[in-house]
Amino acid sequence: MSLLVVGSVAFDSIHTPTAERDRVLGGSAVYFSYAASYFTPVRLVGVVGEDWPQEHTEMLQARRVDTAGLQVKEGGKTFFWKGKYMPNMNDRETLEVELNVFGDFDPHVPEAFRDSRYVFLANGSPVVQAKVLDQMAQPALVVADTMDLWIQTQHEDLLKLLRRIDGLVINDSEARLLTEEENLVAAGMKIRQMGPRFVIVKKGEHGAMFFGEEAVYTLPAYPTAKVVDPTGAGDSFAGGMMGYIAAQDKHDEATLKRSLAYGTLVASFNVEDFSLERMQRIELDDLDQRLGWYREMLTIG
Amino acid sequence: MSLLVVGSVAFDSIHTPTAERDRVLGGSAVYFSYAASYFTPVRLVGVVGEDWPQEHTEMLQARRVDTAGLQVKEGGKTFFWKGKYMPNMNDRETLEVELNVFGDFDPHVPEAFRDSRYVFLANGSPVVQAKVLDQMAQPALVVADTMDLWIQTQHEDLLKLLRRIDGLVINDSEARLLTEEENLVAAGMKIRQMGPRFVIVKKGEHGAMFFGEEAVYTLPAYPTAKVVDPTGAGDSFAGGMMGYIAAQDKHDEATLKRSLAYGTLVASFNVEDFSLERMQRIELDDLDQRLGWYREMLTIG
Numbered sequence: 001m002s003l004l005v006v007g008s009v010a011f012d013s014i015h016t017p018t019a020e021r022d023r024v025l026g027g028s029a030v031y032f033s034y035a036a037s038y039f040t041p042v043r044l045v046g047v048v049g050e051d052w053p054q055e056h057t058e059m060l061q062a063r064r065v066d067t068a069g070l071q072v073k074e075g076g077k078t079f080f081w082k083g084k085y086m087p088n089m090n091d092r093e094t095l096e097v098e099l100n101v102f103g104d105f106d107p108h109v110p111e112a113f114r115d116s117r118y119v120f121l122a123n124g125s126p127v128v129q130a131k132v133l134d135q136m137a138q139p140a141l142v143v144a145d146t147m148d149l150w151i152q153t154q155h156e157d158l159l160k161l162l163r164r165i166d167g168l169v170i171n172d173s174e175a176r177l178l179t180e181e182e183n184l185v186a187a188g189m190k191i192r193q194m195g196p197r198f199v200i201v202k203k204g205e206h207g208a209m210f211f212g213e214e215a216v217y218t219l220p221a222y223p224t225a226k227v228v229d230p231t232g233a234g235d236s237f238a239g240g241m242m243g244y245i246a247a248q249d250k251h252d253e254a255t256l257k258r259s260l261a262y263g264t265l266v267a268s269f270n271v272e273d274f275s276l277e278r279m280q281r282i283e284l285d286d287l288d289q290r291l292g293w294y295r296e297m298l299t300i301g
Numbered sequence: 302m303s304l305l306v307v308g309s310v311a312f313d314s315i316h317t318p319t320a321e322r323d324r325v326l327g328g329s330a331v332y333f334s335y336a337a338s339y340f341t342p343v344r345l346v347g348v349v350g351e352d353w354p355q356e357h358t359e360m361l362q363a364r365r366v367d368t369a370g371l372q373v374k375e376g377g378k379t380f381f382w383k384g385k386y387m388p389n390m391n392d393r394e395t396l397e398v399e400l401n402v403f404g405d406f407d408p409h410v411p412e413a414f415r416d417s418r419y420v421f422l423a424n425g426s427p428v429v430q431a432k433v434l435d436q437m438a439q440p441a442l443v444v445a446d447t448m449d450l451w452i453q454t455q456h457e458d459l460l461k462l463l464r465r466i467d468g469l470v471i472n473d474s475e476a477r478l479l480t481e482e483e484n485l486v487a488a489g490m491k492i493r494q495m496g497p498r499f500v501i502v503k504k505g506e507h508g509a510m511f512f513g514e515e516a517v518y519t520l521p522a523y524p525t526a527k528v529v530d531p532t533g534a535g536d537s538f539a540g541g542m543m544g545y546i547a548a549q550d551k552h553d554e555a556t557l558k559r560s561l562a563y564g565t566l567v568a569s570f571n572v573e574d575f576s577l578e579r580m581q582r583i584e585l586d587d588l589d590q591r592l593g594w595y596r597e598m599l600t601i602g
Contacts, residue, residue, distance in 0.1 A: 218521035
């Protein structure tokens, strides 16, 4: 079933303790779309500048990503992020940010996308996220991501948004910031009381926690001995998750749990190389094989 | 089957952000013994001073803990630790330590304990841990714990010990320190190459990782919305684990996995109250009920 993502499309320059890459393909909507494309076609809404190479668009199109919502701003430059990962490959420092055309991103959802049943609002201002929702007909499931910046600077707008969405994906430190609860279980439960029917707290190398009407649980990350580049892990997680949900056209809690597992596994591939490189070398079969191992790992017997 | 633990017996004064307790029963061997006692009788070797109340010994004896190896040093005082937990209930600061009689603990394993098939060397100097092993006849399985202090100050002795034990239980930051590997999966694998047939890396609220001959996996912690006192979580984890192994008298990887699950669940109860208080209010049935929920939580369906 139809799946829409609205988010950033970017060039990333990434420094890790052992390697670096300059101006590789990145952005939340890109990671999300690629990850979801193992399961379902994707509709992408984003913005780039005239420095954007057509070949990136073509690569996405070849993955069943409909780029009709990708605005190209003439005279503008694409969002650029440069960051450096610490030796633990989790903490990172932003070295440079040029918002460029993403700075005043005013997402226009093409008519043909407005009937999308599944919607993912990638990290962005809650005001902008709400504007996207205003354009949608009647989605079956809306899931959003957010970040510390919006929790701090657009708190009221974020609280309003939380009452309009079905699910929130948020990382551990942001969940603590939003709720002022140190305990993540308590934090997740508290966010549910702010509106979303379910909340997913991402813990990076420690996996993800789910808080729903029926269940609260933790799924660990897939053990990865060598993390090459964690950029996009959260968005590829969300993409795998939403892609599976859209493909099933169901969002009961059993489906959500399988979707979390797929999200976990897409992310586990994603971090094994820079940019989309590792994801570009796998297919759904590889995910299913890893899902078999993952299920075995979680079977206590 | 016979299970021996050698470790500290202590009084703890514990400050958390919301409560405090003074001079409550603690120590690695005490937490371990109580946790193991759900599954099997335990033989305890430790040392206390003449301030030690006989009622604590009797409480342990009532739980099938054989205290014949608990030396009472006349004129001495029992090991005392005072600590303060930070709001995250994970990081802690030591406010006071009085090693007292534990300072020159020279464990004597009673003749009747030397045939123990299962041995747990709780955190202590690797020199002292090795002295315990020298006294044992032919244990089927020896598992040890250690800490940053020994990694830093008795490195060579610790490396020697690692070649004499079957399993090591170690926390995440210590695993990183011992191996100089930031990635915990890589760290766990590296420790196995130092000697132990299996390694368990404890991650507190994030669960535990297992590294064995056949498998590498992560089991998440049981979701706990309110951690009252994390003191003894690692030792009650080890106690639940070793207690189950000794009761089964098996240590194949399937048994080890179930033992890790039981360790996880005993620890999840332990942190719900101060000292042994929560553990004292449950029985094996409560662990089995939580194991049912835990299995369900880990079933992807």
